[in-house]
Amino acid sequence: MNFSIWNGLGRLLLVAVLYLWYQSIFVLPPDIHQGEVYRIIYLHVPAAFASFALAFGLLGTSLYGLATKSPGSEFASKAVAEIGFLFTLLTLVTGSIWGKPTWGVWWTWDARLTTTFILAVLYAGYLLLWSSLPPGLGRIKSTGILGILIAVDVPIIYKSVTWWRTLHQPPSMMREGGSTMAPEILSHLIVSIVALTLVSLYLVWRRADNLKTEWMIEVKTLNQLGA
């Protein structure tokens, strides 16, 4: 019963995201300065928000793992890191697609781009560490510490555009004196952020569940072989 409720929630989220993308591409007006290309922000900004939020999620699961030493926490942490990595890549790719017509290049060593790339490397490093350690308490603790260190990196990424002279525009949503965006763009962007963040949480939940099932099958098979 629970299974079908969660499946239904997944389908609902999918429909909501498709509806939002339809609105983003076909219904909302083009930007005065950037024209049609700006529409990618409805995917780029929510993906970036989700990737940062997941870094804090990793901090949460890491702290929980270190405090409780629960085996479930390492599956949750790995799921968060995998989906976080995926969303960071999505952020980089969509940013690159937007950068080509706007800045004239696919990639530049801009502060925000570089620090986001670093976040992707850290997620990848976390997954590599997870895979190269034997299961158990040692892995929960080692990956837990790394999860905390990764979360420390996120404020730097967020503040990078204000600390360094950079090509990337400064924050336009959360800034002193209010947002610089048109109200209809801002409201649609906020809804897109909420929707994609919910999608990322849903994916994390499903992936953690898969990892747990995989582990249970492995244990059961080993027990049968032992018996």
Next chain:
Amino acid sequence: MREGASTFSQFKTIFRFLILSELANKERMLAPVMFSGITLILLSFGVGDLPKDINLDFYNTKLFVTLILALSLFFSRVFDLDRKDGIHDLMKTYNLNPFSWFAAKFALVFLVSWSTCIPTFVFAKLFSGISGDIFSNFWQTLTILSATLAGLTAMGVLLSAIVMNADSRALLFPVLFFPLSVPVLLAALHCNDHILQGRWKGLSDGWLQILLIFDVTYVILGAILFSETVEA
């Protein structure tokens, strides 16, 4: 070690023990120095003579990038001796305070890092043909280098402990160390740039604060979380 010894006496004993074992393996200290010398020669030879303003920027970048590469060589092997001789397991059986263990390891690595840092600094200055006394702005440079080394050492020791039991630790260490060292490295680069330009007072613009914030963060995280790696 005496049961119930104070944290400080535990620190002193472990530190003395670590120093002796480090001195018995001098190649561990020499390898990063040789690495930094070769890297600086290759970089300087490859780039050749540069205009004065670019040369100063290049010198600064070259100094810190070489330093971080050379230090990563040393940091990645911080626990090698402990593993090889089974000291790590032996120390775990004593009722040691993990903080004194971290503090001793941190102090040792911080001191040994200077044996890489000083030659790198001298080589970089010599090979770049930067005019001026090598000891000009001595105290300012010493402050920045000390702050840089403190942050990198705390993080290096903690990361080295994390990857100690990983199958591919030689590969994993740089993958994790370089991205995490970026804030410290960038702040150090900017601070040293201010010093080279003779604008020490301009450091109030935030870079020194960023450097110190990350130092404090990494040292505190190291001191708190090291116990978890020891018990793992």
